[in-house]
Amino acid sequence: MTPSRRSVLAAASAALVAACTRSRARTSPPPPPVDPDVALRAQAVTREQSLINELDRSLAVVAGTPAAALLRQVRADHVVHLQALAPALPGDPGGTPPAPTPSVGSRPSAPAPAATARTQAAHRRTQAAREHAAAAAHASATVTASGPLAALLAQLAASEASHAAVAAA
Amino acid sequence: MTGSAGDLRLLTGLVAAEHAAIAGYAVLGSRLATAARAQAVAAFDTHRSSRDALSALLVARGAPVPDPAPAYDVEVAGQAEALALAVRLEEGLSLRWLDLVGLAADRRLRPVGVQGLQDTAVRAALWRLAQGRSPATVALPGSD
Numbered sequence: 001m002t003p004s005r006r007s008v009l010a011a012a013s014a015a016l017v018a019a020c021t022r023s024r025a026r027t028s029p030p031p032p033p034v035d036p037d038v039a040l041r042a043q044a045v046t047r048e049q050s051l052i053n054e055l056d057r058s059l060a061v062v063a064g065t066p067a068a069a070l071l072r073q074v075r076a077d078h079v080v081h082l083q084a085l086a087p088a089l090p091g092d093p094g095g096t097p098p099a100p101t102p103s104v105g106s107r108p109s110a111p112a113p114a115a116t117a118r119t120q121a122a123h124r125r126t127q128a129a130r131e132h133a134a135a136a137a138h139a140s141a142t143v144t145a146s147g148p149l150a151a152l153l154a155q156l157a158a159s160e161a162s163h164a165a166v167a168a169a
Numbered sequence: 170m171t172g173s174a175g176d177l178r179l180l181t182g183l184v185a186a187e188h189a190a191i192a193g194y195a196v197l198g199s200r201l202a203t204a205a206r207a208q209a210v211a212a213f214d215t216h217r218s219s220r221d222a223l224s225a226l227l228v229a230r231g232a233p234v235p236d237p238a239p240a241y242d243v244e245v246a247g248q249a250e251a252l253a254l255a256v257r258l259e260e261g262l263s264l265r266w267l268d269l270v271g272l273a274a275d276r277r278l279r280p281v282g283v284q285g286l287q288d289t290a291v292r293a294a295l296w297r298l299a300q301g302r303s304p305a306t307v308a309l310p311g312s313d
Binding site: 069135143150159 | 263279282286294298303305309311
């Protein structure tokens with residue numbers, strides 16, 4: 001017996017529905033929406049850690065000088081910034097403050113050949129430029145951040161801007 | 170253009186704070202030595218510009234611009250008090266600029282707040298430096 005055209009269409013239609021159903025069943029649930037704050041925080045953490053690393057290199061050169069005192073204060077602010085950004089750390093959603101890298105400059109000043117005034121001035125200028133760049137980057141990130149993160153990034157930008165001004169003064 | 174009630178409150182508060190800062194600098198500038206006085210004059214001019222820009226934002230949103238208070242209670246006996254007042258004025262403004270960044274519904278106001286906060290943080294740091302305070306910077310400007 002030859003199947004009627006109607007029964008063929010009905011079977012095809014049922015197969016199509018079944019295929020769609022299977023297809024839906026196999027499909028993973030849609031990924032949760034990406035929170036833009038996560039990437040913005042991580043980028044800010046990278047900037048802060050980079051500033052600390054650069055400061056440590058400078059402090060090793062100007063240890064025991066007036067410039068070192070200033071750079072140590074600036075470094076202390078950046079450690080606070082890292083702590084404020086802590087929830088962004090990978091694998092650490094609880095917000096444990098990051099451990100900044102060990103710093104030569106954060107130890108009490110040890111006797112060392114004093115850097116010349118010119119060397120100190122050069123390190124201050126360099127740090128001012130780094131802080132200025134970081135301030136601009138933090139400020140740019142406020143555009144797409146959530147309100148609370150934008151406020152924090154604005155504070156970091158303001159702090160870096162003041163570091164730049166004091167280092168250049 | 171109209172603004173949300175919250176944004177208008179933030180902008181109105183900032184204009185009022187700028188009025189107070191202008192009045193404060195007008196008094197404290199005369200108590201400062203030459204170099205610091207030049208710094209105060211520059212700050213005075215900047216606060217006037219800022220007040221005018223913020224007032225324009227209110228006008229554009231159809232909101233009234235607050236007038237300065239009839240008088241401000243500003244007494245500055247000498248250079249030390251003048252420097253201390255300058256720091257307080259900038260720190261007070263930084264709270265309001267930070268609120269604009271974090272709370273404004275209109276995101277176009279955010280860069281205005283970010284720039285304002287940076288400017289007040291820089292001026293506060295330079296005034297602390299003039300006071301001989303160390304550290305002259307703070308980690309999180311605009312925090313209480």
